[in-house]
Amino acid sequence: MSDDDPYLWLEEVSGDAALAWVAERNAETAEALAADPGFAPLKERLREVLDAPDRIPYVTRRGPHLYNFWRDAGHVRGVWRRTTPEEYRKDAPAWEVLLDLDALAAEEGEKWVWDGAVVRRPDRDRALVRLSRDGGDAVVVREFDLAGRRFVRDGFHVPEAKTSIGWIDADTVFVGTDTGPGSLTDSGYPRTVRRWRRGTPLEESEQVFEGESGDVAVWGYRETTPGFEREFVGRSPDFFRSETYLLEPGGTPVRIDVPDDASVHAHRRHLVVELRSEWLGRPAGSLLAFGFDAFLAGDRAHEVLFVPDARTALAGCSWTRHHLILRTMRDVSTRVEVLTPTAEGPWERAPLAGVPPFSEADVVGTDPDVSDEYFLDVSGFLQPSTLHRGDVGGDTEVLKQAPDRFDTTGLTVGQHFATSPDGTRVPYFVVGPDHAVTGPGPTLLHGYGGFEISLTPSYGAVRGRAWLERGGTYVVANIRGGGEYGPDWHRAALRDARPRAFEDFAAVARDLVARGVTTPAMLGATGGSNGGLLMGATLTRSPELFGAIVAQVPLLDMTRFHKLLAGASWIAEYGDPDDGADLPHLRDLSPYHRIEADRTYPPVLLTTSTRDDRVHPGHARKTAARLRELGHPVLFHENTGGGHAGAGDNEQAAHNSALVHTFLWRHLARAEVTGVTATPRAAPGAPSGSGSRHRAGPSGPGSGGRAYGG
Numbered sequence: 244m245s246d247d248d249p250y251l252w253l254e255e256v257s258g259d260a261a262l263a264w265v266a267e268r269n270a271e272t273a274e275a276l277a278a279d280p281g282f283a284p285l286k287e288r289l290r291e292v293l294d295a296p297d298r299i300p301y302v303t304r305r306g307p308h309l310y311n312f313w314r315d316a317g318h319v320r321g322v323w324r325r326t327t328p329e330e331y332r333k334d335a336p337a338w339e340v341l342l343d344l345d346a347l348a349a350e351e352g353e354k355w356v357w358d359g360a361v362v363r364r365p366d367r368d369r370a371l372v373r374l375s376r377d378g379g380d381a382v383v384v385r386e387f388d389l390a391g392r393r394f395v396r397d398g399f400h401v402p403e404a405k406t407s408i409g410w411i412d413a414d415t416v417f418v419g420t421d422t423g424p425g426s427l428t429d430s431g432y433p434r435t436v437r438r439w440r441r442g443t444p445l446e447e448s449e450q451v452f453e454g455e456s457g458d459v460a461v462w463g464y465r466e467t468t469p470g471f472e473r474e475f476v477g478r479s480p481d482f483f484r485s486e487t488y489l490l491e492p493g494g495t496p497v498r499i500d501v502p503d504d505a506s507v508h509a510h511r512r513h514l515v516v517e518l519r520s521e522w523l524g525r526p527a528g529s530l531l532a533f534g535f536d537a538f539l540a541g542d543r544a545h546e547v548l549f550v551p552d553a554r555t556a557l558a559g560c561s562w563t564r565h566h567l568i569l570r571t572m573r574d575v576s577t578r579v580e581v582l583t584p585t586a587e588g589p590w591e592r593a594p595l596a597g598v599p600p601f602s603e604a605d606v607v608g609t610d611p612d613v614s615d616e617y618f619l620d621v622s623g624f625l626q627p628s629t630l631h632r633g634d635v636g637g638d639t640e641v642l643k644q645a646p647d648r649f650d651t652t653g654l655t656v657g658q659h660f661a662t663s664p665d666g667t668r669v670p671y672f673v674v675g676p677d678h679a680v681t682g683p684g685p686t687l688l689h690g691y692g693g694f695e696i697s698l699t700p701s702y703g704a705v706r707g708r709a710w711l712e713r714g715g716t717y718v719v720a721n722i723r724g725g726g727e728y729g730p731d732w733h734r735a736a737l738r739d740a741r742p743r744a745f746e747d748f749a750a751v752a753r754d755l756v757a758r759g760v761t762t763p764a765m766l767g768a769t770g771g772s773n774g775g776l777l778m779g780a781t782l783t784r785s786p787e788l789f790g791a792i793v794a795q796v797p798l799l800d801m802t803r804f805h806k807l808l809a810g811a812s813w814i815a816e817y818g819d820p821d822d823g824a825d826l827p828h829l830r831d832l833s834p835y836h837r838i839e840a841d842r843t844y845p846p847v848l849l850t851t852s853t854r855d856d857r858v859h860p861g862h863a864r865k866t867a868a869r870l871r872e873l874g875h876p877v878l879f880h881e882n883t884g885g886g887h888a889g890a891g892d893n894e895q896a897a898h899n900s901a902l903v904h905t906f907l908w909r910h911l912a913r914a915e916v917t918g919v920t921a922t923p924r925a926a927p928g929a930p931s932g933s934g935s936r937h938r939a940g941p942s943g944p945g946s947g948g949r950a951y952g953g
Contacts, residue, residue, distance in 0.1 A: 250868045254807065254861035256853060261864065265853070268867060268879040272848075275878055276905045277898075285709060286901035290316075292648055292704045293893035299630050299643040301620070302331065303952030304610045306367045311338070312357050312953035319892050320344035321357055323372075323953050332642060341392050342372065354884055356891045358382045360953070362389070363410045364467045364612075371399060371408055371416070378886025379856040380809070381405050399441065405432050409464045411474070414441040417463035422446050425456075430812035431856075432460035436476050451494060454478035459812040463490075468612050471511050481815035482694070483519065489539070497539070510562045510611065513584065514538050515548075517557065519730040526550065528729035530557055530569070532590070546590050548582055556729035558697070562611040566635045568595065570604065574658065575670055575699060575727050577604040579619070581635050595619070601656050601672070602626060603699040608952060618642070622702040624674045624717075625651045649707030653677070656700070661747070661754035667723065667735075669747045671754075672700060675716025678760045685911040686716040686761035688752060692724035692744035693773035694816060695733035705896075709904035714912075716760060722747035722777075738818045739828035745780040752788045764790045764914035767907045771795035772858055772887065773816075778847075779834025779866065786844045791910035793848045793903050796855055796889055799862040801833035802826070807859035835866050838873065846876040848906045850889060850899060857887040878906065 255261045276282060294316040302309035309331050314321040323342040330336040348355045358373035368389055373382040384406055386398030401408065404421035411417055419433025420426070422445060428434045434456060439448040454461040459479040466473040474490040484503040488496035501507050504519040514533040521527055523543060528551035534542065549557050549569060558570040558577060567582040569592075579595040598604045601623055607630070608618035615635040622628040627647055633639035653676050660668040678684065687710055691698055698719050710717055721727040724736035724744040736744040752768075755761050766789050770778040775797020782792050802820045804810040817832070818825030830836055838844075847870065851863035860881060867879035880902055882889055890896035 248803075248865070250865040253864040253868060254803075254859065256860060262853075264868070265864070265879075265881045269881060272878045272880045272902065276902050276909075279905050279909070281908075282901055282905050285905065286897050288708050289705050289900050290893060290897035292708055293897055295648075297646060299620075299628055299645050300336075301607055301630070301952050302326075302618070304328075304608050304616070304618075305362050306365075308367075310360075310362075310953040313338075314893055316893075318343070318345055319894065320348055320355060323357065323360065325953075341389060342387065344374075354891065356886070357953075360387070361409055363413065365469070366413070369395070369398075369410075369413075371410070373406075375886065376403065377854045377884035378852070378888055378891040379854045380886060381856055384408055397442070399439070401445070407433050407436075407460070407462050410467075411438065411465045415439065417451075417465065417474075417476075418445070418448070419461055419463065420445075428454065428458050428460060428811075429456055430459050430809050432809075432812070434458065434461060436461055436463035438463075451490065452476040452478075452488070452496060455480070457811075466509060468511060471509075473509060475509075482812055483815050499538075509535055510567075512536070515560070515567075516545075527731060528556055530560065532584070546584075548590065551729045554728070556697075556727065556732070558699075559606070561606040561609050561617070563609045563615040563617055563635055564611055564613060565615055568606050568609070568617060568635075570606065572697065572699070572727065575672075575697065575721050576601055577699065579604050579606075583635075599623065599626070601658065601700050603701050623700050624656045624672065624702065625654055627702050627704075645702075648702075648704035649712045651707075651711075654711060659754065659758070661720075661750040663723075663743070663747045663750045665743070665746075667743075667747070669720065669722055669750055670727070671718055671720045671751045673716060673718050673755075673760060674711065675760075676714070678716070678758070683756075683759055683761045683765060684714060684716055685765045685908065685914075686718060686755060686767070687907060687911075688718045688720060688748070688755065688766060688768045689774075690720040690722055690744075690748050690751075690768070690770050690777050691772075691774040692720075692722040692736060692748065692777055693733075694724075695726035695730065696773075697721070697726040705900050709900060710907075713908065715908070718751070718755060718760075720748055720751040722751070737816065738825070741817065741828075741832055742780075744777065745784055748777060748781060749785045749788060752785070756788075762914070763788050765911045767791040767793070767911045769793045769795070769903070769907075771797070771889075773798060775799065775858075775862075776801075776832075776834070780832070782844055782847055783834045783837035783839075783842075786842065789845045790914050791846050791848075791907055793850070793907065794863070795850045795903070796852065796858050796887055797849065797863055797866070798858050799833070799866045800835040801829045802836065804859075804862070807861060808855075809857045810859070835862070835869065838866070838869050838875070840873045844870070844875045846878075846906075846910050848878045848880070848903065850880045850882070850903070852882045852885045852887070852889050854882075854884050854891075855887045855889075 253261050300311045302311045308325040310325045312323050321344050322340050324338040324340045326336045326338050344355050354377040356375040356378045358375045360370040360372045363369045370387045372385050372387045375382050381403050383403050384401035386395040388395050406420040408418045416439050418439050419436050434454050436452040437448040438451050461478045463476040477487040479485045487499045501516050502522050506517040514535040516531045518529045530549040532546040555573045558572045561568045569580045571578050581593050583591040605620045607620045619631040627645035630643040632642045657673045722744045775794040778794035779799045818829050849863040849867050851860040870877040885891040
């Protein structure tokens with residue numbers, strides 16, 4: 244493809260011609276997929292899963308209350324609510340509804356989507372509620388009175404922007420937002436931090452910190468732990484580098500002098516540092532603890548909390564009042580330990596029991612200012628979530644247990660390793676029937692491979708009903724570019740090394756065929772956002788390995804991504820198209836530019852959202868237009884709302900999932916294999932439910948952790 248792009252007009256998000264084109268493509272896709280006899284029943288069963296009343300209502304503890312945000316059939320946009328720990332133990336807790344988004348949307352004529360709330364500490368009487376218009380990353384912020392259950396007249400209010408905001412005290416906040424020219428970075432995130440007092444104009448508030456226009460973002464926050472109150476500001480020059488400063492009482496910022504690619508946070512008397520490169524003789528991926536005051540005075544004595552090895556990486560950590568809960572992954576399965584600082588000598592450590600193999604364990608809530616309570620959610624590919632509550636060193640209890648949402652009879656979970664062309668062993672999970680008995684069958688291979696994000700075992704009720712229950716096999720490829728083996732695993736596929744991620748994915752596809760799990764004609768691939776780039780690369784580099792491909796909210800034009808919405812924030816991951824040294828490898832990476840007229844491609848479905856203000860819908864639009872122009876099989880669906888998640892409510896989510904799985908099943912289950920046909924498994928009549936995954940910005944193009952609490 245030449246440098247002249249004939250489809251630039253499709254980058255006009257709300258342009259009349261572009262939206263008319265979108266409407267035509269949506270109609271074609273609806274006729275091809277939504278008119279399928281199996282579509283409506285499938286969508287209904289998926290909506291049933293998403294709206295199920297017996298889903299686990301995940302909570303966030305704030306003082307004496309547990310907060311939850313909830314959607315179901317009667318609350319399409321959802322309700323923000325709270326209850327007490329005693330009520331929460333019941334099968335049907337009594338909830339106090341704080342904010343009804345359906346009522347608010349109807350009253351104001353806006354398609355509001357919940358984006359969270361920042362509750363004031365220690366009184367917990369006011370909140371800064373974040374509301375998105377139809378699912379975009381940009382939000383409107385309003386102050387909310389929790390006792391009166393209403394928005395505060397003349398309270399803090401920030402117009403729509405990609406805002407960062409947090410409480411300092413009852414009448415002051417740190418805020419970074421759009422206050423006019425120069426207030427945002429090239430990526431569209433805050434470039435300045437202001438100290439804003441109640442009742443004063445935002446534009447006249449004191450500016451306490453400023454970044455560069457080329458930064459990703461800046462931020463400010465106050466640590467409110469009694470006796471350890473501190474204020475911090477910082478900047479992210481790029482996606483993987485940051486600088487954190489302690490604000491002295493007079494407002495002077497003092498740099499926390501750690502490597503700029505390290506992550507750092509303070510808790511009471513401790514400073515905890517996660518390394519992405521070697522420092523103080525400790526390897527990348529290590530977790531270190533320093534005395535906070537001693538570190539500022541120049542002392543670099545530290546406790547080593549974690550050191551990775553070839554098979555083990557850090558997954559995260561969470562503080563309770565006296566302990567640090569450490570999550571690690573060994574070959575992508577979670578392990579959990581409790582670390583306890585001591586007055587003298589090494590920290591004590593002990594395992595936290597109850598995490599089975601091939602599973603994911605998330606610490607979904609602690610209250611580190613008050614107690615050693617924790618909430619732990621454990622799930623696996625075929626294991627619905629179990630929510631545990633415990634006190635470190637004390638008893639544990641099962642608070643909630645999600646029911647089975649799909650029939651798992653005859654299904655197994657296994658882990659294998661494929662060998663990439665450079666000899667690297669690439670792990671992948673296989674969920675499905677025993678193919679030694681059934682022979683090859685329809686198989687769906689999922690991947691992401693970027694931004695040091697790990698794909699871990701988790702229960703997917705939608706996936707189970709739409710794919711596994713019908714006889715399909717589901718595979719997760721833990722390719723390079725992710726975080727499954729720490730920073731080095733990510734760094735191995737950065738910038739001009741990105742093809743290693745594509746090669747890893749193709750190696751898993753070949754290994755599945757070699758093991759008799761599937762055939763190329765029955766093998767499909769899915770990925771979203773950065774995973775959509777992976778799908779575009781798969782389509783244009785290894786089309787012979789797949790029978791169908793789905794790319795959701797994808798990143799596909801690698802020569803212009805930095806000019807579109809939040810794209811400039813990802814230059815550290817991919818390279819800079821404006822840099823002559825980077826442009827050649829970016830053109831080679833760019834699926835949009837690799838499409839050829841005389842090559843055979845499998846059928847592809849591209850999905851996006853008009854309201855996606857992170858990955859521009861023009862990526863999917865232009866690629867669909869190019870494929871159509873050259874006569875290749877392509878369907879395109881653009882939801883008018885939903886933001887980067889692609890759906891703003893459960894009805895949209897069910898519709899999108901039904902489109903995707905109808906497309907895949909049509910192409911993969913009908914593929915001919917000598918002597919073998921795919922046999923759908925009987926569907927159970929049990930009630931259903933599901934979790935969801937999201938990540939908020941500033942962030943990579945997509946993927947992330949499970950959404951908990953409210």
